[in-house]
Amino acid sequence: MTRLILRLWRERFPDLSAWEAAERIANVHQRYTAAAWLHHRDLDTPPDEPTAALLWQILKMDLRFPNSRRRIFEILTTADRDALY
Numbered sequence: 001m002t003r004l005i006l007r008l009w010r011e012r013f014p015d016l017s018a019w020e021a022a023e024r025i026a027n028v029h030q031r032y033t034a035a036a037w038l039h040h041r042d043l044d045t046p047p048d049e050p051t052a053a054l055l056w057q058i059l060k061m062d063l064r065f066p067n068s069r070r071r072i073f074e075i076l077t078t079a080d081r082d083a084l085y
Helices: 001-014 018-034 036-040 050-059 069-078
Strands: none
Touching: 001 018, 001 050, 001 069, 018 036, 018 050, 018 069, 036 050
16 A cells, blocks of 8 residues: 555655645545545456546555555555555
């Protein structure tokens, strides 16, 4: 899951600081789970929209997504962002 959260930052919000990206990721996760996930959770392939596709992959893992901006920030700042590629 950490790798996918880092991908969200790098691919969807590359110009934001880690703190700003953590807030944005928390917000898009909350909106996605409240609306689109209800329609996407039974899909066999991710949706076409890139942010939704990454969130879909994370939620399909059935792991607990970090629910605070601070925890997401910790993930973003303790992992090597550029090691993904």
